[in-house]
Amino acid sequence: MECKKLIAGFGIKNGRAVKLNHIQTCYEEDLLTLARYFGDSGADELFLYDLSETEEDHEKTIGLMKEVARLSDIPVIAGGRVKRLEDVKKYLYAGSKAAFLNAGIEENVDLLKEAADRFGDDKIYAYLPDASYLNRAAEYAQLGASVMILGDPKITGDTLRAVSDCEEHFLLTGSSEDRTIMAASLNINQVEGFVTAFEPGCVCMDVKQELKSQGIQVDTFESSIAFDQFKLNSDGLIPVITQDYQTREVLMLAYMNREAFHETLRTGCMTYYSRSRQSLWKKGETSGHYQYVKSLSLDCDNDTLLAKVNQIGAACHTGKRSCFYQNLVQKEYQDSNPLKVFEEVLQVILDRKVNPKEGSYTNYLFDKGMDKILKKLGEEATEIIIAAKNPNPEEVKYEISDFLYHMMVLMAQKGVTWEDITRELANR
Numbered sequence: 001m002e003c004k005k006l007i008a009g010f011g012i013k014n015g016r017a018v019k020l021n022h023i024q025t026c027y028e029e030d031l032l033t034l035a036r037y038f039g040d041s042g043a044d045e046l047f048l049y050d051l052s053e054t055e056e057d058h059e060k061t062i063g064l065m066k067e068v069a070r071l072s073d074i075p076v077i078a079g080g081r082v083k084r085l086e087d088v089k090k091y092l093y094a095g096s097k098a099a100f101l102n103a104g105i106e107e108n109v110d111l112l113k114e115a116a117d118r119f120g121d122d123k124i125y126a127y128l129p130d131a132s133y134l135n136r137a138a139e140y141a142q143l144g145a146s147v148m149i150l151g152d153p154k155i156t157g158d159t160l161r162a163v164s165d166c167e168e169h170f171l172l173t174g175s176s177e178d179r180t181i182m183a184a185s186l187n188i189n190q191v192e193g194f195v196t197a198f199e200p201g202c203v204c205m206d207v208k209q210e211l212k213s214q215g216i217q218v219d220t221f222e223s224s225i226a227f228d229q230f231k232l233n234s235d236g237l238i239p240v241i242t243q244d245y246q247t248r249e250v251l252m253l254a255y256m257n258r259e260a261f262h263e264t265l266r267t268g269c270m271t272y273y274s275r276s277r278q279s280l281w282k283k284g285e286t287s288g289h290y291q292y293v294k295s296l297s298l299d300c301d302n303d304t305l306l307a308k309v310n311q312i313g314a315a316c317h318t319g320k321r322s323c324f325y326q327n328l329v330q331k332e333y334q335d336s337n338p339l340k341v342f343e344e345v346l347q348v349i350l351d352r353k354v355n356p357k358e359g360s361y362t363n364y365l366f367d368k369g370m371d372k373i374l375k376k377l378g379e380e381a382t383e384i385i386i387a388a389k390n391p392n393p394e395e396v397k398y399e400i401s402d403f404l405y406h407m408m409v410l411m412a413q414k415g416v417t418w419e420d421i422t423r424e425l426a427n428r
Contacts, residue, residue, distance in 0.1 A: 003219040004186040004211075005193030006204055007077070008038035009047035009173060012061045019197045020049060020153070020173060029200055032067055038198060039074045040292035040310050042205030042268050044219060045097075046072060047149075047171075047195045050080035062090050069095025070419060073294070073310075077149075077171075079127065082108055088115045092123060095423065100125035100149055103133055103140055116144020125171075127151055131159045137168045147171060147192065155181050164188050171195055176202065179210060186216050205268040221265040221293065227258050231303035237273055238305055242315065245294040245308035251315035252323040254281075256305065268293050270309055289313035342418050345405070349412045365409050373413060377406045 010031060011018040017031040027034060035046055048065055052058040058081050069076045078091040079100035088111070091099035101108040101115065103126045116124045126145035128134065130152040137148050149171045152159065163170055163185075169192055172185045176196040185191050198204065208218040230238050237255040244251060254272040256264070260280055263271040267282075270291035274281040284290030291309040298305060316323040352362040365373050380403040387395035411417070 002192075003044075003217050004191070005044040005171075006042070006208055006211075006218065007045045007047050007171065007193050007195040008035075008043040008204065009049070009195040009197050010034065011049045011051045011080075012064060013051040013053075014057060015060055015064065018051065020047075020151075020195070027200060031064055032071055034200065035068045035072050037200075038204060039072045040268075040290075040312075041203045042208055042220075043074060043198075044193065045074050046076045047173075048076060048078040048080075048096075050078065050091075052081050058087075062094050065091065065096065066094040070417070070423065077125065079125070082111065085111060085114055085118065088119065088124070092119060095420075098123050098125050098147070100127045101145075102127045102129065103136070104129040109140070109143070112140060112143035112145055121146045125149055131162060134162050134166060137166050141168045149173065149195070155185065160184055160188060163190060166190060176207070179207075182207075183211060183214050183216060186211065186218075203267065205266070209266060221268060221296075223261075223265060223296070225298055225302075227261050229302060230298070231301060233303075235275070237275070238303065240270075240272065240305040240307055242270065242291060242307045242309055242311075244311055246310075249322055250324055251291075251309070251311055251321070254283075264293060264296070270307060284312060287313065289315065291315070339418065339422070342404075342408070346408050346411065346418060349408050353412055362409060365406075366413070370413060373406065373410050377403070377410060380406050 009020045010027075011020050012031060017027045017029070017034055019025045019027070029037075039046065046068065048068065050058065050061045050065075052061045061081075065076065065078050075097040076095060077098050077100060078094065078096040079088075080102060082088055082099075082101050082105075088099045088101070099115070099119075101112060101124070103109055112124065112126065121144040124145050125147040126137075126140040127149045128137070128151060131150065134150070140148065147169045148166075150159070150163065151173050153174055155172060155174045163172070168190065170188075170190050171193045172191055173195040174181050174185065176182070176198050182194050182196070185194050205220065208220050211218050212220055232238050235255075237257055238261075240254050240256050242251045242254065243249065255275060256271075257273040260271045260273045263280065263282070270283045270293060272281045272283060273279075290312045291307070292312070293307065293309055295308045296305060311321075314321055316325070349362055352360055353366055356363045356366075365376065380399065383399040384396065384403055387399045
């Protein structure tokens with residue numbers, strides 16, 4: 001049985017995050033900050049409703065959605081302002097796992113089949129403004145919508161019974177304060193998740209633990225090895241090496257006891273045991289520099305933990321990003337980590353764009369414009385094909401390198417990052 005999803009929902013209007021169904025109420029924090037926070041604190045997905053009224057605001061909202069998808073570690077569902085198939089494409093190309101069309105607009109219903117045929121029915125959801133649309137859920141599913149999103153915030157017992165009578169998959173929306181309705185919604189087999197506007201600072205993992213205590217299967221941290229099987233030091237502690245989950249940079253070393261370990265699993269925030277204070281120490285509790293757990297691993301001897309985290313701010317009490325900033329000895333070496341090399345080359349290209357250098361071939365391409373960049377990219381692609389027909393693999397390596405460089409010039413010109421590319425590949 002799949003876990004039920006807890007989904008953080010926002011409306012977006014005039015570049016601001018607003019509460020769903022309460023358009024007049026804006027959050028104080030910006031959308032990107034909120035999206036990252038809720039993803040870190042335990043939300044399974046993000047739901048973004050485009051409330052833009054003008055084409056200009058719509059394009060701005062698409063840009064925001066793209067940034068959210070880039071920064072977020074959890075999937076994004078987006079939609080709301082669909083006037084043509086191109087709008088559906090924009091939501092999906094912005095990085096959304098699925099786009100929803102508002103079934104309250106009959107023209108959108110007409111678009112459902114075309115959108116599902118074009119992008120796949122798993123990418124298309126139907127948004128039902130209230131319970132009166134439930135009797136058409138089968139029709140929307142037949143047209144190609146794989147999931148129904150019931151947008152009515154006033155969920156009643158009658159609503160839940162009506163959803164139970166449907167055969168389609170649903171996401172329900174409602175208040176995060178009414179845990180009874182939330183739990184009742186998630187107890188329905190057809191309901192895959194609950195969309196709600198959490199208050200800033202709400203820890204989604206706490207809500208999940210509450211739901212879990214009521215027998216609802218949600219995604220929480222569960223250790224595959226019991227703490228009793230860990231080999232502890234003479235103080236009854238286990239050392240923890242903490243690492244940035246993206247860059248793999250080692251941030252710090254600390255210790256856990258049994259209570260700290262279980263508190264880390266419960267909250268999703270790194271909690272250690274302070275040997276100096278002889279008490280639990282939730283990292284970031286006073287500084288705000290929290291460490292959100294992405295994974296925990298145990299070494300082969302069961303005596304050391306490796307934590308991969310999203311580090312907010314600095315890990316070190318000195319204000320440094322990492323505690324390991326004092327370089328003692330270093331031998332020069334060539335770092336050939338593929339993604340690191342790609343990122344460094346792209347950064348050089350981006351720097352040339354901002355700070356032109358006389359005689360730079362990169363600046364020559366930027367000066368000549370898009371047609372020249374595309375012409376060179378086509379030429380280099382042809383060179384790869386020709387080289388591949390020859391027996392010597394060295395030629396292929398050389399031509400692919402040329403192609404990748406020109407491709408990165410195109411990426412810089414179009415504002416595409418390696419993170420955009422790797423995220424798209426991961427989604428596939």
